Amino acid sequence: MRRLLRGSLVLLASSAMLLTACSSGSSGDGTSNPSEKVELTYWSWATNMDKTVQVWNDSHPNIHVTVNKQDGGDPAVTKLLTAVKAGSGAPDLMQAEYQAIPTMVAAGALADIKADLGPDVQKQFSPGVWSAVTLGTAAVYAVPQDSGPMMFYYRDDIFQKYGLTVPTTWDEYAATARKLHAADPKAFLGTFSATDPGWFVGLTQQNGASWWGIDGDKWSVSIDSEQSRKVAGYWGGLVQEGVIDNTPMYTPGWNAALNNGTQVGWLSAVWAPGVLAGSAETTVGKWKVAPMPQWNSGAPATGNWGGSSTAVTAQSQHKAAAAQFAAWINTDPAAVKALATVSSVYPADTAASAAVLTSPPAYFANQPDFYSVVSKVASTANPFTYGPNTNVAYSAYNDAFGPAAQAKSQAGFLTALTRMQDVTLQDLKSTGFSTN
Amino acid sequence: MRIMATGTTKPSTGSRRTAPYVFVAPAVVLFTLSIAIPIGYAVYLSLRTVKVSGLGLGQGARSETWAGLTNYARSLTDTDFLTSVGRVVLYGAIVIPMMLGLALLFALLLDTDRVSARGFSRVVIFLPFAVPAVISSLLWGFLYLPSVSPFTFVATAVGITAPQPLAPNLVLFAIANIAVWGGTGFNMIVLYTSLRSIPTELRDAARLDGANELQIALRIKVPIIIPSLVMTSIFSLIATLQVFAEPTVLRPLTNTISTSWSPLMTIYRDAFTRDDIYSAAATSVVLATATFVLSFGFLRVVQARAFAQETR
């Protein structure tokens, strides 16, 4: 009997030892002696971010940064918020999409690094971008990294084949879509993607919508505003008419359509060449970019799709070192160059990136003025405020617009917008945020 | 306390008394750590909520408080959740009869001497069990795409329009198909094992009475393996209520699967996307309770059968 007892104890003890040996604790000890080597972890999903970070590691022997590659923006936020709830497990640095910053700040996930940043950092960025990392408060929650001004990408060869001209207004865009679809019933000028809320945000932002707002100490929600309704109704009409597709973007089917020429245009952001290079590699040299079609051609505007910043988490034991890194990677000329060329993002530090981005991306070698189009467009992005429950609004977008797009119903698009408004406002209220 | 063995007068009675506790100790410890405490914690969380003050920005703007049963009230009146329950009931009504029907059919055929290719078929039909649900959903997801699907390819070749499996009226069947594909083989093996333990004399006797294979199957074999059928039904029912991986993997491919398609997806969305772990915990408890109500009664009946001989 004693042997049995001993046996099972040995089993438990040895498995416990095995487990202890396997666990890889990574938390810092909290001291911040500048001469000691500091280890920082950095969650990011940008392409080749580890190689960009290598530039830092080579020149900063005392602060070593390790990149943990993430699946994407949403999964990373999910993990960070769970780690915050658990009280441990967060990285020191986090790639944070602008739309997720209010959510993360509200969850207490991000540190205010205003005191750790030099006064010069702010000067590198446009006021619109900077407000996205301060949320209009006195704090600074992140350093802007890249932005995603939206533009119109199109298949130049197919436009020529059917004698189409590049639309400069949304009326022209609709007419072009009809003309193309009539010429080739399999072809579409674009698709309405019910799985990409960030894309729809950019479209409404172009028309002056801002889904959230801070009004004193209260949040307001205006997803269902006139500006948004105009955009939703416009797309609902085109989908109902059948001249715009309803296949979600970023699916194997959509990728195939980009390749075989049945998706002839794409309203996308400055980072699109990287995506096209992967999704439509067989059509290289056939695409061109133009500014977005306009609602009011007298006042050209655009919206942003995506864009992210580098934030320091509240759990970090080395906030000063992390803030130093966040400022470096987004403003140092060598770092900005690596961001633009190695990680293929459009740096938010426009002055530094203009010095680097002189030749077009490889995929757009046929359009030498690519970046001059971009810089002209980038400054016309309308301001937009995200809210503390952007994630709720985004999943409501998926759920409300999915059936509407599938049913190809213009009325359904407008109902979907109202439903998003209701779900988002109700969620803010039930969590206890002050709202009007 | 009664020790099972009777009539022994061995000196090691003390050891016999403590032995069972030592044997079950590792399981009890691990069960407590990995299952019991987390369940307790989930129940605790389901009674809590977070309250935000003002704009909710900055440290200390949110605090956790008791919520009473409000999370439960919200779950039970949440139309998204109730719709997902209804959808999954329909889904189960397709999957369970299909899967178990096929499993029973294949098991009976495997147990029929004059059927050929039995060894090959048994292995191949069981094969999907080795494919993780995430991977099988990925594979079927590709096969459902018009640009990949062999059915579209063939249909186009003969000039007809193939139905789109991910269209709104078919997506339920598309997901059900993945579950049937993944589950039939396992259930077939379970039923086949039961069939193999039927004494040979029974069927020989029936055969001598002039019964054909179909009659033997329906009148002798099926009634004997009813306990196994009940068990497989219960496990299938549980798996059905928990359907998660298949719709989650397919969702980005289509407009037709919402983030609250199944109850577990609703729970996942609340816990992770919406960062409302408290509502998610309440919904989890509701779902777990429903699972118990549906299956525990059955299980007890079957357990009584299965262990009847041992406890006698």
Added chain:
Amino acid sequence: MTVTALEPPARTASAPTARSRPGRPNLLGTLVLLIGALYCLIPVIWVLTAATKSGAELFSTFTYAPSTHLWDNILNLSAYRDGLFWRWALNTVFYAGVGGVLSTVVSAMAGYGLAKFRFRGRAALFNAILAGVLVPGVILAVPQYLLFAQVGLTNSYAGVLLPSIISPYGIYLARIYVSAAVPDEVLESARTDGAGEARVFRSIVMPMMAPGLVTIFLFQFVAIWNNFLLPYVMLGDDRLFPLTVGLSGLLNQGAGQPALYTSVITGALLSIVPLVALFLLLQRFWRVDIAAGAVKS
């Protein structure tokens, strides 16, 4: 009375008279069985052929048309972030192998304790374990994560391994197997001969239920191998990922980088090969008697 009580009763020796009666081959039955096999092979053959296609061929050539890029695809997959895929494969083997062995031992001990002893709390324990069979994993994963975070076990091998060791289903099966395969008389006579409880368990019970233990091991091995949610929630560092989580991440990235689709498909193929091999090697142990286990011949 014998270990083979778990195996189907050997029919070959008994009653050959009726059995060997010559009959027509059952063509319809064979056909139905083969159609079932074909259905099960649809995605399997596709992943075999798709893994040989280049990215462009994936969406353009006929579904089942093979190509010649398998080796390129494997090289591409291996090159992804310095061979991360193979690290996922090793992690998976580690989680499933170590977790499966520990789980089998724990289940065997508990199953034996529950089947062959009467003790206070036995019924309660068994009911708790049955209830454990019914609890959905997604309900456990989040609280498990939050609790493990308190003791610093998240984002570690232990965070995934520890919850994988306890398997209510394994214990349930072990109890059935012990009841069926280990007669009380054998235990009694061993005890009469002076064997201690540990020795009885190790030298008599374990060998007698060995085939059942293999089944439990295979079950748990497959369950851990296929598990997605627990490691997904528990792990942040992708060097600790198992294959399911790693491949699903690759698939998500593939949305914006379709070159990864072929890697995902090749990875899917490579990840099911070991399990299929395991199945073929050990197929005689797949005798899952979940209800009628106590029927003795």
